[in-house]
Amino acid sequence: MVLADTLATLECSIMNDLSQQQDTHEFIHTIDNKGRICFVNHAWINFAAENGWSVSTEEIIGSNLMANIVDPETRHIYNLLINRAREEGQNARFDYRCDSPDCHRLMEMRIYHNQDSDEVEFRSRIISSVKREPIALIDPTHKHRSDEILKMCSWCKSVWDENTWIELERAVKQLGIMTDQVLPRISHGICNECSNRMTRMIENL
Ligand SMILES: [Zn+2]
Numbered sequence: 001m002v003l004a005d006t007l008a009t010l011e012c013s014i015m016n017d018l019s020q021q022q023d024t025h026e027f028i029h030t031i032d033n034k035g036r037i038c039f040v041n042h043a044w045i046n047f048a049a050e051n052g053w054s055v056s057t058e059e060i061i062g063s064n065l066m067a068n069i070v071d072p073e074t075r076h077i078y079n080l081l082i083n084r085a086r087e088e089g090q091n092a093r094f095d096y097r098c099d100s101p102d103c104h105r106l107m108e109m110r111i112y113h114n115q116d117s118d119e120v121e122f123r124s125r126i127i128s129s130v131k132r133e134p135i136a137l138i139d140p141t142h143k144h145r146s147d148e149i150l151k152m153c154s155w156c157k158s159v160w161d162e163n164t165w166i167e168l169e170r171a172v173k174q175l176g177i178m179t180d181q182v183l184p185r186i187s188h189g190i191c192n193e194c195s196n197r198m199t200r201m202i203e204n205l
Contacts, residue, residue: 032117039119079144085120099138099168101134107125148184
């Protein structure tokens with residue numbers, strides 16, 4: 001089973017093209033004390049189906065969350081968050097970008113630990129959603145990709161260009177990749193700003 005690069009990306013890939021009504025849903029997944037996904041709610045599964053990702057609950061359940069996070073720093077941050085929740089009862093809350101091709105979307109994630117079951121629950125919801133001109137670069141159905149790799153922050157969707165991180169909308173204009181063409185592949189990581197933001201947040205838990 002192929003899962004997305006990061007947890008945030010995983011959430012993104014199943015939430016494209018949400019309707020207004022669906023925007024009110026919370027998307028929940030839970031991991032057990034071995035880090036395996038042990039629960040996803042119907043909203044989570046339904047979005048997967050609506051977006052052409054025909055994944056069943058049976059396929060998701062039992063998969064290891066951390067094994068699917070490619071970027072080491074992002075993996076490290078999630079491990080810290082999970083450990084703080086599990087060992088110190090510190091629940092985290094943070095925002096992240098989770099765009100669909102035609103929508104600028106800000107999400108909130110909350111992380112809780114259930115002491116009785118020793119499970120950690122991740123609850124995401126949409127904070128804001130603003131339509132904009134579609135960006136093919138982040139369209140998972142756009143298969144016409146070159147071997148060029150473009151680094152993108154999983155947390156804020158900024159794009160790395162030579163020596164700086166550029167906000168997504170500005171980057172596609174600046175780099176001339178708004179139109180339907182052969183596009184670079186995306187490699188997910190974390191930008192300096194998000195790394196600092198998340199580190200500070202964890203320190204202050
Ligand atoms: Zn970022």
